[in-house]
Amino acid sequence: MAVQYWLMKSEPDEVSIDDLAAAPKQTVPWTGVRNYQARNFMRDMMRVGDGVLFYHSSCPEPGIAGIAEVASTAYPDETQFDAKSKYHDPKSTRESPRWQHVDVKLVRKTRLLSLKEMRAAPALATLRTLQPGNRLSITPVTPAEWKAVMQLLESA
């Protein structure tokens, strides 16, 4: 089957591209997703080796900061059981965990492809995360969109 592509948003205050680069094995568990659609993408759709656009959100310069890949299939998110975590979910149980996530591994840090630049690129007009009102933290990326991002990263 062909490789699939995703865009995953992270707040740099939580996990930045540099944090990913500094992590053991340059891999982090993508914990804290508390949206069913985003969870379903990870649980049902992602496969090891899928391409990931690592996107910085809620920061001074939003945009794509690097390339990563899916490094595991989905498994239960430990933070949902941690009463001290801000991601604690009292309604979730060990017997039937509500939240799952995959691991994400750095492929390479890139120049910052800013949100502004992304919006200006006709080839990215269809990108799910750029659609008005879209707040999903994980969205699918088409092969054409992925290719367009790679080309933009090589320019400038």
Added chain:
DNA sequence: GCCAACGTTGGC
């Protein structure tokens, strides 16, 4: 800090 969009919750 504002605000629009939108997902979730909970009463009925």
Added chain:
DNA sequence: GCCAACGTTGGC
């Protein structure tokens, strides 16, 4: 199962 209220997201 509807829907209003509420909370969160995320760019500006």
